[in-house]
Amino acid sequence: MMRVLLVEDDELIGNAVKQALNDAGSAVNWVQDGISALASINTEEYALVLLDLGLPKKDGLQVLQELRQNQSQQSSLPVIVITARDSIEDRIKGLDLGADDYLVKPFSIDELHARIRAVVRRNNGVANPIISNSIMQLNPATGDVIRDEQSFSLSAKEFALLQALMLRPGNIFSRDSLEESIYGWNEEVASNAIEFIIHALRKKLGKDSIKNVRGMGWMVIK
Numbered sequence: 001m002m003r004v005l006l007v008e009d010d011e012l013i014g015n016a017v018k019q020a021l022n023d024a025g026s027a028v029n030w031v032q033d034g035i036s037a038l039a040s041i042n043t044e045e046y047a048l049v050l051l052d053l054g055l056p057k058k059d060g061l062q063v064l065q066e067l068r069q070n071q072s073q074q075s076s077l078p079v080i081v082i083t084a085r086d087s088i089e090d091r092i093k094g095l096d097l098g099a100d101d102y103l104v105k106p107f108s109i110d111e112l113h114a115r116i117r118a119v120v121r122r123n124n125g126v127a128n129p130i131i132s133n134s135i136m137q138l139n140p141a142t143g144d145v146i147r148d149e150q151s152f153s154l155s156a157k158e159f160a161l162l163q164a165l166m167l168r169p170g171n172i173f174s175r176d177s178l179e180e181s182i183y184g185w186n187e188e189v190a191s192n193a194i195e196f197i198i199h200a201l202r203k204k205l206g207k208d209s210i211k212n213v214r215g216m217g218w219m220v221i222k
């Protein structure tokens with residue numbers, strides 16, 4: 001699906017969220033304090049940050065404030081605040097500081113997925129939950145893709161890769177950028193992993209579903 005930074009100092013919640021996102025095909029980098037969060041945001045590209053508020057070293061609200069004041073393009077990175085504090089005051093503060101949404105603990109994994117889908121959609125300027133180009137429709141809620149009125153189910157990685165391409169149809173993606181958008185830090189990536197996934201996608205969806213731009217990478221048409 002995409003690369004997510006998870007900032008959470010609670011081991012149990014952190015493990016559960018990371019696992020759930022990995023299962024859904026997202027690459028997750030998990031840090032456990034506010035200073036590591038800012039350092040990671042400054043060195044890696046993320047599609048989304050899940051930010052706990054009560055954090056060691058630097059509070060989540062402070063992290064959010066510094067992120068939004070940052071002059072780089074990372075300052076507009078979507079942030080979903082995760083908070084155990086069910087106080088209206090904290091939520092308002094978070095939203096005022098530029099959080100895109102929030103989740104109050106304990107939350108269900110389904111709710112987490114739904115919020116992430118909504119925030120990523122908004123951030124990509126895609127109002128319709130179905131991501132489509134002129135030949136295919138991808139449904140993030142079901143993980144299915146439809147082509148020529150036929151529905152195909154995809155593996156998590158296949159879905160993640162196709163979604164990365166389809167959110168920016170017409171753009172060419174290099175192997176490195178595709179690897180970055182679907183694998184996390186600690187995941188072993190075989191040198192031909194991307195080619196392997198693309199081969200599988202083409203087999204299901206047709207050779208022309210993903211174009212190979214020689215020497216540069218891959219793209220889907222608009």
Ligand code: CA
Pocket residue numbers: 008009010052053054055
């Ligand atoms: Ca915490």
